[in-house]
Amino acid sequence: MNFAACSKDDNNTTPGVPSYEVPTTYTFENVDFKEATARVRMLSAINSYMSTTQSNASQVTLEQTKVNNMWTNSSQPFDTTWLNTSGVNLQEKTADATLYKSYLDSLVTLSAATLTPAANGQAGYITRNAGKILISKNGLEYVQAVQKGTMGAALFKEAMALLDQVPNSDNNTVIAGKGTAMAHNFDLAFGYFSVPVNYDTSKAFADANRPSLVFWGNYIRERGLFINAHDVLWKAFRTGRAAIAAKDTKVIGEQVAIIKEYWEKVAAAAAWAYLSSPQSAAGNLASQFHALSEGFGFLASLKYRPSSSKLSAADYQKLVDIVGAGTNFYDLIGDANFTRLKEAVAILKNAYGQLQAE
Secondary structure, X not given: OOOOOEEXXXXXXXXXXOXXXXXXXXOOOOOOOHHHHHHHHHHHHHHHHHHHHHOOOXXXXXXXXXHHHHHXXXXXXXXXXXXXOOOOOOHHHOOOHHHHHHHHHHHHHHHHOOOOEOEOOXXXXXXXXXXXXXXXXXXXXXXXXXXXXXXXXHHHHHHHHHHHHHHHOOOOOOEOOOEOHHHHHHHHHXXXXXXXXXXXXXXXXXXXXXXXXXXXXXXXXXXXXXXXXXXXXXXXXXXXXXXHHHOOHHHHXXXXXXXXXXXXXXXXXXXXXXXXXXXXXXXXXXXXXHHHHHHHXXXXXXXXXXXXXXXXXXXXXXXXXXXXXXXXXXXXXXXXXXXXXXXXXXXXXXXXXXXXXX
16 A cells, blocks of 8 residues: 555554555555546636636626536537547536526526616616626526536535445455545545545645645635645545555544535535624625625535535525525615524524624
């Protein structure tokens, strides 16, 4: 069992299992998570394309055919051959795909319409910094709804399903380049986590490698810092994969549980932050709607939370009732006391504990 640069602090102590060490990087034999990485990069490409219509104050029309092809990976829509020929697409692994594609289609339609200022009951734009955001008649920013929603409905949902399979997967038959079924399922979950194999939890690494830290790999620091999610999750992924190689069943189960718990907490911590920030941005509709739209997406991620979640079905439904697909964001920010947003944050705190500084 040959691991590059190992941490001697992580020596295994499970009775009956030969001692092994956990590498400082995600470097193991027979690792393959290209399928997960491909979907992450497809979402990144869609996000970049969506963002062009909001990058400045002028009208930038998106192409429906291009969006359709990127969603299904048809007609070579991406800039890299390996994505176009990967044989996978985002649509096939996205739960509630019709909903999130409808947000994407609505953005395309709005981008082609005459630029009209948004108002309660009227879709349009609101100036934000040097650009603008395009929002629905209820104040939902389509770009954030697609990006954050799909982070949950595709990347997080798939990772949780794969981690569910890990403990009961075969860990004996090795396929060259992919490892055992257990290892491959775990590696794919790591791919959806979206950090480099040489990740470093320091701020310096994050600052120097920002382009490679996308989606969940970015939010573990940006919104999960208070709960130390970047350190906990990075260690759990390396430890879990080393345990799989060593066939340490006990540690495998422990690390899978840690990853599920803390990844879910990152989604909840992000929702907490984005439902809190509009309360200190009174009068700035662009900032408020942008934050609420991100909060909407992260709350939607919790629909795909693991069965071990501390968030009850009843409380999840309360959150959706407050900030869900049918919510009018104008009503939320029109309440000077932000009663409903405070209620949502209280539900999150009650379920998960302190996730952000107050």
